Amino acid sequence: MQTVRTLHALREAVAEFRAEGARVALVPTMGALHAGHMALIEAARGPGVRVVASIFVNPKQFGPNEDLARYPRREAGDARMLAEHGCDLLWAPAVEEMYPDGFATTVSVAGGLTDVLDGAARPGHFDGVATVVLKLFNQVRPDVAYFGEKDWQQLAVVRRMAADLDCGVEIVGVPTQREDDGLALSSRNIYLDEGERARALALPRALGVAARAIGRGEPADAALADARGALESAGFDVDYVALVDAETLGEADAGRPRRLLAAARIGTTRLIDNVAVEEVQRVNLSVTMFG
Template structure:
């Protein structure tokens, strides 16, 4: 497994591989890797000749500087995990390598996808995501790139980014990887206190109830149900819950066969923000 920190060396090495006719699969990450990330790598290994994993904590997608500072950084452990799943190349740049000391996000027209749900609470977040993913695509020239469905809104926005920038890469969404108790795997989970970690599976349990309720109740009735559930929970604070269409992420007023819909949720466990979603 090769590890590069310089973008020009990474770019030239991957170009050599592509000139040999090899296909490239990219898994962009911010490190603090867990089994969900490794599942993406395994999927990429099945579909491509070479798998590249990027590890970079991207400053332009954080709205909260304290959250950026506290984001877990576990590079040595991450590299060992990637070796265990036969990753071929890891790109681990520093901030100046990616932004040349100008940490500003490019502005994109995501046609409203960035204004729903997460976008209502994290201003400019998706411009930051789009900026770094565009840079990574330009450096690694992947044939396919892999993203988890836990960040389903991000997945849809990355697909829109590719459409906007006309980059020749296929975006592959992979199922949410969960702990045995249902909690969606996230790098932020390692920051949970013991008490909040014990409470956090309540999020997925509620989403399972939402899935059942969607067979007989309206989206507004389900939203009220979720609000009541969290109002009565002493450890978790609901930021939002929304039933939305998968294609445009707009709030759904009813259930019908014209659109696939999901329940989306964001919850605070003390200061740790957790998101999840479920297909309905």
């Protein structure tokens, strides 16, 4: 696996892939890689496909009081993982390469996708996401890009931006990968101490119970209130627990795909998770096994 750090070297490497007749798949990451990221690499691989992974801790998507400075950075280990899983090229630019002196452009996705949920809790976050993802698309010029479904709102924002701006990139969501006990894999899980890690299981459990209740027709408001109460009882400071339309993130109507999303902080660590309400059988299995 080759590692490149300048846009010129990246363009040369991708041009070689194109000269081979290969399709190019992009897996954007901020590093601190785990099995969830490797699932994206595995999904991207295929005959005639070259996989490009990016590692860039994007300062524009962190708020002033968030964890940019302490966000885990371990490029050497990440590169080994990527190579072992068949990644062809690592794009690892410095901040100065991504945002050179004089950089003055911001990409915003307006409306209901970005002013609710994490958009409300983290002002400006999705402008930073949209800006860096569009830059990655323009730099790598992939045919397809893979994103994890754990950050469902981010996936929805990227899909909207790619469609609105005619990026010509297919956006593929890959199901959330979980630990054996049900906790969604996240680079931020390393912040959890032993006690917090045990209490963090309340997040997938609460979502599972609420999804089961909503799926069998019980009032959504009561299910959401119960989920919030369960999280608070476990020691979480809850940002939101919400039932939304899976595509628009607006009001969830029966007959359309619905998604249950939550964000909550335990100690100093903010965790997010989500489940599809229609996936009642899978969610119930998690609750039975780990509840």
